[in-house]
Amino acid sequence: MRKQRTLKEAVKASGIGLHSGKKVEISLEPAKENTGIIFYSEDDNTQIKVSTQSVINTQLATTIGKGNIIIGTVEHLLATLFALHIDNIFIRLKGREVPIMDGSSAPWVYLIKTAGIIQQNAYKKAIIVKKPVKIKEDGKFVALIPSKEFEISYSINFDNPVIGKQRMDIVVNEHNFIKEISKARTFGLLRDIEYLQAHNLALGGSLDNAVVVDEYGIINEDPLRYENEFVRHKILDAIGDLSIMGLDIRGKYIAYRSGHDLNNKLVKELIKSSEAYEVVGNPRSEKAAVESLVWNPLKAKA
Template sequence: MKQQTIAKKVELVGIGLHKGVPVKMTLEPLDENCGIHFYRSDVGVSIPLNPENVVDTTMATVIAKEQYKISTIEHLLSAIHAYGIDNLKITLDNEEVPIMDGSSIGYCMLLEEAGILKQSSPKKILKIKTPIEVKEGDKFVRFEPNDACIFDFSIHFPHPAIGTQSYKFKFSTKNYKEEIARARTFGFLSEVQYLRSIGLALGGSLDNAIVLDDTTILNKEGLRYKEEFVRHKILDAIGDMSLLGIPLLGAYVSYAGSHKLNHLLTKKLFENSNAFEILESEESQKIYEYALQNA
C-alpha cells in the first residue's frame, strides 16, 4: 500500500460548534512523508498532528502551539483517516474546525470532491502486539491485538432515548461512510446554559447536533441510525486515534470512553514500545490491505 494525499485543493466556510464564529477551511495536498499539518492563516502558525500537541480534551480535542489553538478537530480527522489520507495541509483562518451538520459526512463529500492521489512511498502501519489500557472509574479505553481494524464501543446514559448502546465497527472506507459518517454529535438541553457560560457550544443548534431534553430528542427528523449515539462515539474515537500519525491494525475497545481517555491511551501506547510494532515491509502492507478489503 502506498501513502495518499488529495488530488486538488478544496475549501469550505462554516461555523465552529463551540465558539460559534465563521471559519474558512482549505485542504491542500502535501508531499509524501509529511503527515497531517494544521495551519492558522490568521496568525501564521503551523501545528503538526501528534499527541504531544494536544492541550485540551474538554468536549473536544484541541491542539496548540504556544498560545494558538485549533479546536474540535476530531470529526474532520475521522473522515481524513477513513479515506486513507496520510499527507495533508489543513488551513483555517480561525481557531475551530467548522462543525458542518455535527457528523463527518460533509467532510467525506469534500474529500471525494478533492479526489485521492496515491503517492510513491509505502504506507506505514501501527500493529498492536499486546493489550494496553487506560481507566477512569468504570470507564476505559483499550488497544488489543487483532488481524483487523476494529472499533468496539459501549455507552450507558440514564436517558430514555439512549440507555445502553453497543456497536462493533470493522473499519474500511466503505463501511465508514455507510455505518459511521452520518452519526451526529449530541448534547443535553440541561447542560447548554452551563456550557455557554464557559464559552462552549456557542454555535450549537438543532442543525448540527442531536439535542435531548429530560425525556426525548428535540430534533424533529429523529435519528439517522438506531444506535446513532454510540456510532458517533466511534466517529470521535477514529478521529482521536488519527493522532497516532499512522493507520492502526488492532482493536480499539471502550466503555464510556472520552476525548480525554483517548488522548491518554495514545500517549501511553507510545510510552510502551513493546506494545506495538511499525509495519513497513510489502508483505506487512498486504496484511493491512487484506484486512480493509475483507471488512
C-alpha cells in the first residue's frame, strides 16, 4: 500500500481536440489529498470529478460529464495519471476535450515529470478483486480475476492483415507503463476515419496523432514505435478505463477484442458484485484481504 501523490507544481500545454479539431489549452495543477481527479471546464465554469458515475459515453473515446456539460477523450491522460500515481489533481481546460497530442501517453508522461511529483500523507485506497467477474458479448470477452498485482492480458483480432492478431501480457506499474505502453499511439482503419470525418467526427484526427492503416500497410511515413503498437495502445486505453474507479487495482484484467464500451461495463459489473471485491484503505486491512484470497481452488476444497 502506498501514499497518495500529486504534482509539485502546475504545468501547461495546448493541442488539438481529436473530435472537435479545435485548439484546447490545458493546465495540470496540484490538489490536496483525497481530492481525486477533477476536471474544470473554463468554458462552462463547471467541475467534473472523475468517477464511475461521471462516464457518460464510451463510443470512440471516453467522455465524462455532468448535466449537459461534457469533456471528451479523457482516457490517455487518465491512464497516465493512474500509472504514474497522480491521485489528486485539478485539470483546467479551455475547450471541452483533452488535447489528443501525439495520440499516445508519452506527452503526458513528459509533462508530469516536468511538473514533478510529491507524496502526500493519506494512503491510496485499493480495490482487491476476490472473485472473477466476466462479460461475454458478440465474440468479445473481458474479465477481472484475483491477482496480487495489477496485471493485464490483452488480445486483439482485427479483420485487417496489417493489425491482425496480437497479444500482450504485462504487470502494470510506473516503469512498465512508461517503457512498454506510454508511447503506443491511437490507431484506426483508413475507411473508418474517412467515414467519421464525413460525419463531422474525429475532425482533429491526422497522421500526427494516429496510426492509420489500410489493407496493405501503414499510411504514416514514420514507422511503428513498437512492433505490436496496436495491442499496446489497447492496453493503454484499458488502463484509462479501469482507472475511473479512483482506486489502485489488485487483480488481473483479461481482454479479448475489448474496447472502451466493454471495459466500462466490466467496471460497473464489478462494482455491482459486492462479494467480488474489497476496498482497503490501510496496510493492515490490505494484508488481511490479500491473505484471505483463495489462490488455489483445489487446496481450498480440501
